Amino acid sequence: MDQQKANVLLEAKDLKVDFILDEGTVRAVNNVSLTVKRGKTLGMIGESGCGKSVTAQSILRVVPSPPGRIVGGSILLYAMNGDASVDIASLDPKGKAIREIRGREISMIFQEPMTSFSPVHTVGNQIGEALILHRRFSSEKARQESISALARVGIPKPEQRVDEYPYQLSGGMRQRAMIAMALSCSPRLLIADEPTTALDVTIQAQILELLRKLQDEEGMAMLIITHNLGIVAEMAEDVVVMYFGYAVEYGDVNQIFEAPLHPYTRCLWDAIPSIDKKSDRELTTIKGNVPDPFSEFAGCPFFERCPEAMPERCELSPPPLVEVVAGHRVRCFLYEVKANG
Amino acid sequence: MLGYILMRLTHLIPLLIVISIISFIVITLPPGDYLTSHITRLQSQGTSVAQEEIERLKRTYGLDQPAYQQYLRWVYRIVRHGDFGMSFQWERPVRRVIGERIALTMVISICTIVFTWVVAIPIGIYAATHQYSFLDYLFTFFGFIGLAIPNFLLALVLMYVAFAHFDLSVTGLFSPEYAAASWSFGKFIDMMQRIWLPVIVIGTGGTAGLIRVMRGCLLDELRKQYVITARTKGLAESRLLFKYPVRLAINPLISTIGWLLPAIVSGEAITGIVLNLPTTGPVMLQALMSQDMYLAGSFVLILSSLTVIGTLVSDILLAWVDPRIRYGGVSEK
Ligand SMILES: Nc1ncnc2c1ncn2[C@@H]1O[C@H](COP(=O)(O)OP(=O)(O)OP(=O)(O)O)[C@@H](O)[C@H]1O
Numbered sequence A: 001m002d003q004q005k006a007n008v009l010l011e012a013k014d015l016k017v018d019f020i021l022d023e024g025t026v027r028a029v030n031n032v033s034l035t036v037k038r039g040k041t042l043g044m045i046g047e048s049g050c051g052k053s054v055t056a057q058s059i060l061r062v063v064p065s066p067p068g069r070i071v072g073g074s075i076l077l078y079a080m081n082g083d084a085s086v087d088i089a090s091l092d093p094k095g096k097a098i099r100e101i102r103g104r105e106i107s108m109i110f111q112e113p114m115t116s117f118s119p120v121h122t123v124g125n126q127i128g129e130a131l132i133l134h135r136r137f138s139s140e141k142a143r144q145e146s147i148s149a150l151a152r153v154g155i156p157k158p159e160q161r162v163d164e165y166p167y168q169l170s171g172g173m174r175q176r177a178m179i180a181m182a183l184s185c186s187p188r189l190l191i192a193d194e195p196t197t198a199l200d201v202t203i204q205a206q207i208l209e210l211l212r213k214l215q216d217e218e219g220m221a222m223l224i225i226t227h228n229l230g231i232v233a234e235m236a237e238d239v240v241v242m243y244f245g246y247a248v249e250y251g252d253v254n255q256i257f258e259a260p261l262h263p264y265t266r267c268l269w270d271a272i273p274s275i276d277k278k279s280d281r282e283l284t285t286i287k288g289n290v291p292d293p294f295s296e297f298a299g300c301p302f303f304e305r306c307p308e309a310m311p312e313r314c315e316l317s318p319p320p321l322v323e324v325v326a327g328h329r330v331r332c333f334l335y336e337v338k339a340n341g
Numbered sequence B: 001m002l003g004y005i006l007m008r009l010t011h012l013i014p015l016l017i018v019i020s021i022i023s024f025i026v027i028t029l030p031p032g033d034y035l036t037s038h039i040t041r042l043q044s045q046g047t048s049v050a051q052e053e054i055e056r057l058k059r060t061y062g063l064d065q066p067a068y069q070q071y072l073r074w075v076y077r078i079v080r081h082g083d084f085g086m087s088f089q090w091e092r093p094v095r096r097v098i099g100e101r102i103a104l105t106m107v108i109s110i111c112t113i114v115f116t117w118v119v120a121i122p123i124g125i126y127a128a129t130h131q132y133s134f135l136d137y138l139f140t141f142f143g144f145i146g147l148a149i150p151n152f153l154l155a156l157v158l159m160y161v162a163f164a165h166f167d168l169s170v171t172g173l174f175s176p177e178y179a180a181a182s183w184s185f186g187k188f189i190d191m192m193q194r195i196w197l198p199v200i201v202i203g204t205g206g207t208a209g210l211i212r213v214m215r216g217c218l219l220d221e222l223r224k225q226y227v228i229t230a231r232t233k234g235l236a237e238s239r240l241l242f243k244y245p246v247r248l249a250i251n252p253l254i255s256t257i258g259w260l261l262p263a264i265v266s267g268e269a270i271t272g273i274v275l276n277l278p279t280t281g282p283v284m285l286q287a288l289m290s291q292d293m294y295l296a297g298s299f300v301l302i303l304s305s306l307t308v309i310g311t312l313v314s315d316i317l318l319a320w321v322d323p324r325i326r327y328g329g330v331s332e333k
């Protein structure tokens, strides 16, 4: 058990984030627990609006506030060696402690490489910024370092690109520059929020390849957020499945892909189009729609769409989190029965 | 950048020619001219004007020539000698009539612009970063009042307050002992002691407007992804604010500098009259009403040229601060 603990880099426990809006309260993240292991990749999947980005934003404490607020839980970031940890969830989001973590311990890349850069500052200026800040580099040294960072992510003619503006780069280039920027201070965790959604398929593959290569070189951990099950299968060692702000299933990639437990995960799997399925049946979709973000549920939020729903039971009280096999946790009543024997 | 400026300058020349022609047409367009109305006025007062006297006057002012020749003569003199022609009404060269007034107007206007920006930008930034706070509401409240009160009314109120409570007479730009004196350090100090009133009066509306614009632009920018990116790098909030969103929010305001230039000369005629300021506004109003052709025409010409030059200045400033414009702006989403 201690051995296992030493491998943990970041651990969210019962994280809760609310958005208090005029129209009501959106419980964007509900009691989410997840673990990112050192040097390993955690994939996060789930439909649009299920709270993936907000979970990621909470880890860096950049949830837009107001209206967003962390209302419960903890996010423990463990030190390089040993048990010492900081609870990110309890830090002042404007304070020095979290700023020291941002960009140095944990960095983030985003879906939209265009809007993620300031249009009026050069690429080099924006990449070098973290180095000047965290490493106290001179601006000349930061520029040199930016050039090698650009070279490392495979941007040709980096000494020229470094002085260009973001709009002068193509989409794929920009995402590479974004990665160079995030990795400039060799963080221990890289959060990638749909890093390839805005790119075309060939570029997607290149970017993922690059991320994997850099992960090997740097030994950093990653949290990859995506809609794309293929990306998860390919990149991740562990997977967390989100539904309506809940982490409904967490396990390693083999467990999740070979023995999915939660009915929602199974539905997701069934919805993947495949060549052999095409012959005999139509593309399966999950019945019903994602619930309105303002809705409140006494029981399981997936109840109405769930093919294995147990009336009464699932509707009335929130489902428990059950560890079915070691390291494989699911939030569902179906397994409570089995756990109780 | 230099190429861009040169290109824009060469575009300026044909534009200025067209403007001068239009200015001239505009001033000759209304039926009658100053001389006709002047003679009618004299005759109605019972003074008979001899025919040769009329002819002489016409010759002096060049009114006997065809319009295009009058135009060419006017433009030639402006370009060669800076001579804008004679003002009929003042019976003095136009340049003498408006020269010092333009300079003083510029001083007031530049002070007003500085006042507006220095007050409005920080307040706008505060209001945007503390949206819906008490002070935000307070600034919004005063902002709308500032926008709603006509300047001349504000001028009257301030003059009354200054006079009634502080026993100050603050009309005019100079106190009587300096008004006719030539320039000296004392006169300058005297002006500075009085200039604040017109600056506040003229600047209030603009300040209120600029606060709203700055607040709105900055709120837009603050929501953008690049702000979050910068935050995830670990930048402190204040440094981040001024390096990224404030910088981008000010960009569109720079284009408004261009419109300020013509407003400098034409603007605030009513305030000028109420406060008895030696500025251009009141003179221009008179010239237009009495068909003082060269005086009015010079105003139209100067105003239009200032508009064009102002736009150019704005564009150059914008290109300087925003690389997307500098490099011919590829807009891509
Ligand atoms: N700034 C915000 N203000 C108000 N509500 C927000 C804000 N950000 C997120 N939310 C709400 O929180 C919920 C979760 O949003 P989130 O962005 O985490 O979804 P997501 O899983 O990342 O979706 P997508 O796959 O579309 O990116 C949504 O219901 C959304 O409406």
Ligand SMILES: [Mg+2]
Binding pocket: A052, A053, A054, A193
């Ligand atoms: Mg998202």
